[in-house]
Amino acid sequence: MEKKSVPSLVKDQQLINKRRQQIIKGAVRLFIEKGFHRTTTREIAKESGFSIGTLYEYIGTKEDVLYLVCDAIYDEVTERLKKQLHTTGSAINRLEEAIRAYFLVIDSMQDEVLVMYQETKSLPKETLPYVLKKETEMVAMMEEILADCKKEEALDLTEKEMKLITHNILVAGQMWTFRRWAIRRHFTLEEYINLQIKNLIHN
Amino acid sequence: MEKKSVPSLVKDQQLINKRRQQIIKGAVRLFIEKGFHRTTTREIAKESGFSIGTLYEYIGTKEDVLYLVCDAIYDEVTERLKKQLHTTGSAINRLEEAIRAYFLVIDSMQDEVLVMYQETKSLPKETLPYVLKKETEMVAMMEEILADCKKEEALDLTEKEMKLITHNILVAGQMWTFRRWAIRRHFTLEEYINLQIKNLIHN
Amino acid sequence: MEKKSVPSLVKDQQLINKRRQQIIKGAVRLFIEKGFHRTTTREIAKESGFSIGTLYEYIGTKEDVLYLVCDAIYDEVTERLKKQLHTTGSAINRLEEAIRAYFLVIDSMQDEVLVMYQETKSLPKETLPYVLKKETEMVAMMEEILADCKKEEALDLTEKEMKLITHNILVAGQMWTFRRWAIRRHFTLEEYINLQIKNLIHN
Amino acid sequence: MEKKSVPSLVKDQQLINKRRQQIIKGAVRLFIEKGFHRTTTREIAKESGFSIGTLYEYIGTKEDVLYLVCDAIYDEVTERLKKQLHTTGSAINRLEEAIRAYFLVIDSMQDEVLVMYQETKSLPKETLPYVLKKETEMVAMMEEILADCKKEEALDLTEKEMKLITHNILVAGQMWTFRRWAIRRHFTLEEYINLQIKNLIHN
């Protein structure tokens, strides 16, 4: 049970997937522009390229759209990140590259990531765990590499420190989106990445 | 131009202040519980202890309530923090105590702080600058102490590093609220504070 | 029972008169600008120079204000007209002068007259007769002069024709206000008066 | 640019027309009874035979209803009048018949016409010109026949006199509605028509 199942009146699973891709794409654009609450289902349907009736063939409630969106963004971030992860080299190098890759992915999807973080609180209660689980998976991914660093004695950290640094890494990535109004006045992405890496692990 | 003025039909400024305190108190409770968009003006009025008509004697729009709330929370955080700041002792000690004080304040107002960060995006466009300005002031407060550390040669940081660390400090505080679902499984507040201080500046 | 009595909580009749003059003056300005329905009692109070509470010391309902206004305007029109009426000379000359005087009075109070005619329908049911009575009095005034013309054999009219012409005269005056958007493109007041007199009685 | 377009969420133009007819019919009845301002949108919806939500599928604002109503009434008056206009015979005969026809149409639609004249001032600013234009067209229709009378030397009038008489004719028609409280005590419709015709043009 990886995903929460969103109800659909349609049988053809392929069609469902296709339509939901359309929905997600349309909705993300709108949520970025005006937020979840200020976006109407009519707008979502229109932006997705079909009628309001059709929209409701593929979702049960408006909140389902939000879940689909958050879920999809998480998937994409994780997916892209995984593709960038090195599997060879020293752990410390792999960590650095992982952080860099993560920040780059975040930057390339900044609007989406921002939406995801800002609207998480509006998710239907039952779906929240599914989304948090994805976060937890990302935490685990990073933590694993950190653990390798420890094993290779590149870093000397307690378990707790490892946990904390992992969260700090993830938050540092998110910061790049939700504090951009302040941060980008002072740093380019490259500068930001390099300085954060230095601060996070090289000290 | 410290504050955005919120329109009121009532003349007695003392009464305005008193009623707005009631509004803020009631609204915060509701926003914590269900968020800004899911809270109705009628609920705010009721929770504040008066009728819907009276509510609108003290605000112009529902969004004004959000501004009042965010503004008040920022004020209180800053206010409380200022009271805790030491003015004597080595800069590095003052920094550490400032961070600790900041985290403690955040913790004692976690729900309020969470609301503030989550709903900022719903603020009326014209008021956003007023709220961001407060953030900027907090950044400045921290930065000043960091600058002292540099002057006293307790920390060897470039300007950019100082900027970044300042933001990291503030975000680390906020993290304690918006990632509590993950963090508190692993750390007590004390542990969290100590580890973050260590990571942020002692390395 | 010349006037409908409007309820007041105040005893001093002199004060009542004074305050009501203020109310009428303020309200007329507002009704001209935005109409009765779009004017609030608060605005009326403010424009009259006192508080909403005080306003309600001198009227019972918002509609009372409309009655006071319509009544006052009628009074003024009649009053001014009466002052201009000649009592000597041939009836036909007196008629012509009466019409001229009437049109001039209307022109000098065009906004007020327009308000009166446009808002009459919003008058409280019980007061409508009082206002219509004033109209009827004006009709009577004109009719009397017309009757004199007949007696002096300057005009050869049946009773019905006399009635009709009287109404036509009054309406021709009102027309100058409610059709000004069309009429004033083509006529100056003088032209209008002269042509209407010619059409109304010299044929 | 014959008509101001009123926004609708519905696509089927036929349906829009049908529903708007329902709206107009329902609204006219209510406006006659209680005026525009005292009629609520819910009442309009109910009287039209559908829900408040459906009403707003076919209009944007309450004021749009007023525009639809005024526009429709004007259309019907003009339409009916045109059907009655003779195209043969002497100009003076055609004029007389036009006036008669106009008065008869007005009489048969007296409530509607009254509403139209009384509520015109509440029309949204942008739509006023559209409605006045219709008035102007009616003026033009009458003026043309009067011009024919002049050409045929049945009437000896200056340009200005023609203009004025045209307006007098139209106003005499409206009078029949807005002064009915006074006029009908004295005249039957037939009497009124005949006397006005005599006064307006046979002198």
Added chain:
DNA sequence: TATGAATGAGAATTCATTCAT
């Protein structure tokens, strides 16, 4: 499956009126 018209509960806001001071 797709469509889009219909629905109506619910939301924000207004404003005439009251009443304690």
Added chain:
DNA sequence: TATGAATGAATTCTCATTCAT
């Protein structure tokens, strides 16, 4: 008498959701 804060019914308008075609 004068004030103005308090009230809450009433109003316009929105929008998620349904359902007949």
